[in-house]
Structure formats: C-alpha cells, structure tokens
Amino acid sequence: DLVTKTDETRQTRGRPVHYWKLSARGHQQFPDRHAQLNIQLIATLRDELGHTRLNKLVDICALRQQKHYEQVLEEAGDSLEEKVRALSRLRSEEGFMAEVRLLPEGWLLIENHCPLFAAAESCGQFCQSELDMFRSLLANYADVQRADHLFSGARRCAYKIIDNSH
Secondary structure, rough: EEEEEEOOOOOOOOOOOEEEEEHHHOOOOOOOOOOHHHHHHHHHHHHHEEEEEEEEHHHHHHHHHHHHHHHHHHOOOOOHHHHHHHHHHHHHHOOOOOEEEEEEEEEEEEEOOOOOOHHHHHHHHHHHHHHHHHHHHHHOOOOEEEEEOOHHHOEEEEEEEOOOOO
C-alpha cells in the first residue's frame, strides 16, 4: 500500500474523520537525495565530533533561526494570537505546512509536514531544539507543550500554546 488510513478517535459528532498519509513504500515513490546527504553528514559529524558536539551544532543553528523568528514575531504585534499566527506563517514558509487552531486555553500549532524528517530521525536534537525555540519565543505569553510527535507515532507534530495570562 502506498497510503494508510487512520480514524480520528477524538471526533465527537458527525461522520468519522479519516486521515490519510503516505506509507514507507509511498514515500519511496518520491526519491529524496537531500535527505540521504543530510543523514550522511549527521553521521559523519557524530563520528568525528561526538554526540554532544553534534547536538551543540544543532542548537547553534536553531539559535540563528530563532533570531530571525524573534524579529518577525516582534513585528507581528503584541497579542499571543498575532505571534502564533506569525510563527505558523514562518513554519509554512519553511515547508512545515503549519496551521493554527484555537483552543479554550490557547492555541494548537500543527505542523502537517516535516521537511527535516530524515535529519530529525537521525538526530533527535532537531526536535528538541524546535520545542526549546518555541518555548523561548513565546515565554512571555504562553507555555508551550508538545502535543503530538511524529517519532512517538503521531501523524504530525503539534504544540499546545497555553496562554499564561489566565
């Protein structure tokens, strides 16, 4: 099978919702040489520098990205909603196909695609740095928690952004 179907268990009303995603075989239909090169580079860096230094390099890259994000979020406005929507736009521009949903206690930032999947699978620090960056960017406005994670079996990554003004 090239695709798999899952049922949304949280659906409370109406017809059942079905989600489709590419299977491993489906992903193979779209060759990705960039991913293979990234995995080789990560393995080489880990072998040459060690695990700790590789993680430090990933963190340094994330801090550079964060500086750009800080500038964009600063220009987005003062409200948490404006900042979360700007963050979603930034993530979409980078290929994460991000969207935002309103929750009673804040927001849910959903990343429907992970352009870093192969690299993150090889080095989990990419995922941790992403979470750390979101927490830092929104520290004065909200608490950020990972709600879904691809590497925990979810179909996407998602973050609860809980407004701390309540």
